[in-house]
Amino acid sequence: MSIVQKSIRNLSELPNLQDNLSTPKLVEKIVMRKEGILTATGAVQATTGKYTGRSPKDKFIVKDDVSDSLVEWGKVNKPIEEDVFLNLLEKVVNYLEKQDEVFALNGFAGADKSYQLPIKVYNEYAWQNLFAKQLFIRPTKEELKSHKPEFTVISAPSFKADPKVDGTHSEAFVLISFKHRIVLIGGTEYAGEIKKSIFSVMNFLLPQKDVLSMHCSANVGKDGDVALFFGLSGTGKTTLSADKDRQLIGDDEHGWSPNGVFNIEGGCYAKCINLSEEKEPEIYQAIRYGSVLENVVIDEDTREPDYDDTTFTENTRVAYPIEHIENIAVPSMAGHPKTIIFLTADASGVLPPISRLTKEQAMYHFLSGYTSKLAGTERGITEPQATFSACFGEPFLPLPPVTYAKMLGEKIDKHKAKVFLVNTGWTGGKYGVGKRMNLKYTRAMVRAALKGELNDVETVKDEIFGLEIPKTINNVPDEVLIPRHTWEDKEAYDHDAKELAVKFHENFQKFQDVSEDIVKAGPLYRPN
Structure with a gap:
């Protein structure tokens, strides 16, 4: 049995595995484990320490016979050897085996079932598991019975690499193996790495199926007219696509297939800095029970969020299921x-x-x-x-x-x-x-x-x-x-x-x- 097969089997058979917990159970776990707090909005809040944004210098793609000739190697897509990846995989799984609890969920990336990717996510933290649950597409009970993961995400923020020994850039690492179909994350508590790593995976897989993967938001008007909003973080994709007069398809990641446009995700990851109900009512009202506030300052007594406070970072965020937006396209697809x-x-x-x-x-x-x-x-x-x-x-x-x-x-x-x-x-x-x-x-x-x-x-x-x-x-x-x-x-x-x-x-x-x-x-x- 290979290292990869053994690692996946060991994770799936963990006696302490909390698999596909409901939102209420995850919220209970977050509070009981003191990973976060319940706020006056009904959302939970967690902080991520010094890693309050993506860490691009710590992201690598495993260079092997699957990725070698296809990936654009360079400053963005930095190669790492397969042996380095396998060694870290074994260490991370051994680390997770010693934890009191590990959280897992089954989900999908891609609303169009013709191009859907079934995924499995393993998390050290309950709050990150809730984050993943809200950001990816949630299976129905029937879909869960037949769900067979084709890509696995393993996230262990408290496991810190030793660059001299493990061959990483720092204590943090985000490693993607297209050959073994695994994303391995450690050393960083920033949950955005989970979401964006699967987006990178879809950007590799979809074009090979004649589907354009896009970093954009999308909505559709009453007459079926679809609009795309391209832009990097902070340019207004989420804000401008949340329009009361148009149905939201998705706020960040989409595919454009011969069938039309489809959302890759099942939720939204919106910036909270200077958020107000007057300027962005759809996002403001979406922050309620089941949502995850990330690095947002909370009043100790009232538990009210202060969206103007940048004590932790300017990159304050909220993750919520797309259903928290009132006016959405169901399913998340259009022409x-x-x-x-x-x-x-x-x-x-x-x-x-x-x-x-x-x-x-x-x-x-x-x-x-x-x-x-x-x-x-x-x-x-x-x-x-x-x-x-x-x-x-x-x-x-x-x-x-x-x-x-x-x-x-x-x-x-x-x-x-x-x-x-x-x-x-x-x-x-x-x-x-x-x-x-x-x-x-x-x-x-x-x-x-x-x-x-x-x-x-x-x-x-x-x-x-x-x-x-x-x-x-x-x-x-x-x-x-x-x-x-x-x-x-x-x-x-x-x-x-x-x-x-x-x-x-x-x-x-x-x-x-x-x-x-x-x-x-x-x-x-x-x-x-």
Whole structure:
């Protein structure tokens, strides 16, 4: 019997295994084990210590005969030897065997049963098991009887690796083996690693089945018109897709198959920083019994959450089942997208709040994936930093970015989708000078795009970026639409805009296998 077979068997036969517990039982366990507290909202709250965001330097893919020729190896997808993985797997399982209790659940990734991945999750902590239960798709009683896992996640946060002995980067590790179909997590209590590791798995598996996997949220209107919202964490995917007038398909991860769009998850993982019922009522009201608050400060006496307090991190989060959102698509599937929104939180404050893209511009900006990493989403990020993340999700893409981009381009052509670039970042100046774009205006712009109101309106071409900016949009002041008009110091705007254009050109040089039309669709400004 191999190490992998033995490890999985030992986990499944643990005498202390708490398998597929109900939400009430998990909540009881969390409180009894003092892993978290019950809050006034009915949600439980847990903290994650020093790891309050993803730790990309600690994530590795096992290099073997399955992954070797397919994975885009480099700074994002770092290789680790199979022997290192197997050695750590054995250690982690031995560690879990000594614990008083281990928690497990069966679930699915992918709402479309034609492309669904059955998974098994083993957790050292009850609160992380509840997190996984709410984030993945929950089987029915009948589905549970025939559930056969095709991928396993093993998470042991208290097990810390010794880099010198175990071959890791630090005490924390997130290892993905496509050959053995296991995700192994240790040393970090940040639950987001569980969710995102399975997303990485789906980004490897789905394109091989002619399904485009996407880091985006999605919703659908009353007429069946589907919209996608691409963007990295903090750009507004969850916020903008939770619309009372449209049914939510999902808030973060989707597949686009020949059948249409489907949610990969069964829940939502929303940012809580500065959350208010007035600005984001759907998310605010979703935080109730069964939800998991992560690193949100709680008043000791009233047990009320303080969503403005950043004592633990700016990356405060809540995990809840998608059913906590009132207006959802059931099941989490719909047809082919009519509108595609690329979201960016531009910290330089020079990109338009909304612009209409040609097919070539859409491919250019999808591959560029420009945004600013916001504080807290990764360890060490304390203020926004300009970054280019291919396909608006490069940290989770095992395959070459051009693979996903070509699939998106083919689908845009086939289904005649309209594409817009929306800046939810800064206006009137860069970070520290200007202010964050008014959410009310952003919602108005997005709704106009979804209704088709911007398809044929008069536009102004941005002289530096070549983007077509609508001259007027209902419920949005005209002066907000042209970024240069919002800056007091026009020379500073010109300087910063040209500086960002140069960064776009420099970044795009790494994409060799694209047409000249797509290369030319970038910023008009080019240095002499």
